[in-house]
Amino acid sequence: MALCAAATRSDLQAVLGTLAPISPAADLRVPETGLVMVQGRMGGDGAPFNVGEATVSRAAVQVGERSGFAYHLGRDQTKARLAAIVDALWQDDNRRAAVETALAEVEARLEAEAAVRAAQTAATRVNFFTMVRGDD
Amino acid sequence: MYVAVKGGEAAIDNAHTLLAHTRRGAPEVPEITPAQIAGQLTLAAERVMAEGSLYDPALAALAIKQARGDLVEAIFLVRAFRTTLPRFGQSVPLDTSAMAIERRISATYKDLPGGQVLGPTFDYTHRLIDFLLEAGAEVPEPARADAGDAVVAPRVTDLLDGESLIERETRADDAPAPDITREPMEFPASRDQRLQVLARGDEGFLLALGYSTQRGYGRTHPFVGEIRFGEVAVEFVPEELGFPVPLGNVRLTECQMVNQFTGSADKPPQFTRGYGLVFGQGERKAMAMSLVDRALRAHEFGEESGAPAQDEEFVLSHCDNVQATGFVEHLKLPHYVDFQAELELVRRMRAEYAAREERVEEEARE
Known part of the structure; x- marks a missing residue:
């Protein structure tokens, strides 16, 4: 689910493309955009407080006998519905391996992007050294 | 009217x-x-x-x-x-210690565990206009370095906590925080309400108030314990699922301000804290927020001096720029009837004044 949240709409379209044929998905809940209040903690580790809201899109579908859900940041309801279909397919033991294989490519790309960001950030690490003052 | x-x-x-x-x-x-x-x-x-x-x-x-x-x-x-969207609920409280750090600095510890990374910052630039940007020059590829294993970067405040040198946050329960967008705030406000108001407050207003505390209007003697910026995962528990689902990542800036001591008869002196947390890379705002958060705790520490930044009602009632602009800009709306009434009034007062002057002159002549 974390992977689907981070994936783009076209990622999920490509994933579902590799999983065809898929029986038609019926909406258990029409895709919808709403708000989730994001909570932080006072001092980072104290009691919760509200930082602000975030847009979230959700969908719930039935594919064959399986139902799938999706909740994502943003307003892309089409993407939420695609993710719900992926989730429903993943619930099916016979298809789970195929779904995971199809998602592996997305995962690899996201990991590579994160690794680049981490490496670029690491290059800005400060290495302090102390100047030793001579005695004479 | x-x-x-x-x-x-x-x-x-x-x-x-x-x-x-x-x-x-x-x-x-x-x-x-x-x-x-x-x-x-x-x-x-x-x-x-x-x-x-x-x-x-x-x-x-x-x-x-x-x-x-x-x-x-x-x-x-x-x-x-x-206001056009339905509310699905509240997130699980964020864990900023699990942030994918893109910037992290401390002004209190040179060699803090996890190290200091500058990230994309304006600090140390010369603030000279770069005409190459106008010319559309190629941008050099950023340097890369071995990031090593996932960096564990404990909060600076946890380092001091080990010796009880700094006040601890209380985490009695995780009851959802009161929401000022749902229930109107009453004074005195709780700290969670204040932080929500400050998180959405106007950067310029909070910056000025934070600055005022540095200049002596409610001094708190602040140190930047830590500023960190990066992505944090948001989780939400949908009612129908009953377990937390990851919604994706948000970019956040967090500022831990460490302030001068307080103590009491039954507690030894220790550092106090101010906290800032804002969406996006908003370092100035997060710092200002943490200064004002600490200033607003003056009452809690028995150190009120009547400074503007310590006046909760003043700060919280005026830091929202949407409210402020609404009330200031409403003055543009037609106030014709109001003004007509004022005109009548000032004409009558002037007539009375003239009559009085005339009487005084007549009396002087007689």
């Missing part, structure tokens, strides 16, 4: 068409896209998210385009948009 007036519909329609035309600018210059604003004027979009109190980079960018770059207007648009 303002009254309903009719007329001017055509003028209003034409003004809005003219606005759209003016917004577009010179036709020979390519039209700006929201994606360009989100990607290249990122900090503007993030400020709109923070003060609009709605995390949605694409929406914030669109609002900036619509508002012709007027950020307070864009914030207003975002606030109006949020």
Whole structure:
């Protein structure tokens, strides 16, 4: 689910493309955009407080006998519905391996992007050294 | 008082068409896209998210385009948009210690565990206008270094905590925080309410208040324990599922301000804390927020001096720029009847004054 949240709409379209044929998905809940209040903690580790809201899109579908859900940041309801279909397919033991294989490519790309960001950030690490003052 | 007036519909329609035309600018210059604003004027979009109190980079960018770059207007648009959406619920409280750090600095510890990384910062730039940007020069590829294993970067406040040198946050229970967008705030406010108001408060207003505490109007003797910026995962527990689902990542800036001691008869002196947490890369805002958070705790520590930054009602009632702009800008609305009444009044007072003057002159003549 974390992977689907981070994936783009076209990622999920490509994933579902590799999983065809898929029986038609019926909406258990029409895709919808709403708000989730994001909570932080006072001092980072104290009691919760509200930082602000975030847009979230959700969908719930039935594919064959399986139902799938999706909740994502943003307003892309089409993407939420695609993710719900992926989730429903993943619930099916016979298809789970195929779904995971199809998602592996997305995962690899996201990991590579994160690794680049981490490496670029690491290059800005400060290495302090102390100047030793001579005695004479 | 303002009254309903009719007329001017055509003028209003034409003004809005003219606005759209003016917004577009010179036709020979390519039209700006929201994606360009989100990607290249990122900090503007993030400020709109923070003060609009709605995390949605694409929406914030669109609002900036619509508002012709007027950020307070864009914030207003975002606030109006949020009222059109249903609320699904509250997130699981964020864990900022699990942040994918893109910047982390401390002014209190040189060699803190996890180290210091500068990230994309304006600090140490010379603040000279870079004409190469105008010329569209190629940008060099950023350097890369071995990031090693996932960096564990404990909060600076946890380091001091080990010796009880700093006050501890209380984490009695995780009951959802009161929400000022749902239940109107009453004074005195709780700290969670104050932090919510500050998180969406105007950066300029909070910056000025934070600055005022440094200049002596409610001194708190602050040190930047830590500032960190990066992505944090948001989780939400949908009612129908009953377990937390990851919604994706949000970019956040967190500031831990460490302030001078307090103590009491039954407690040895220890550092106190101010906290700032804002959407996006908003270091100035997070710092200002943490200064004002600490200043507003003056009462708690028995150190009130009557400074503006310590006056909860003053700070919390005036830091929202949408409320402020609404009330200031409403003065533009027709106040014809009001003003007519004032005119009558001032004419009558002037007539009375003239009559009195005349009487005084007559009496002097007699």
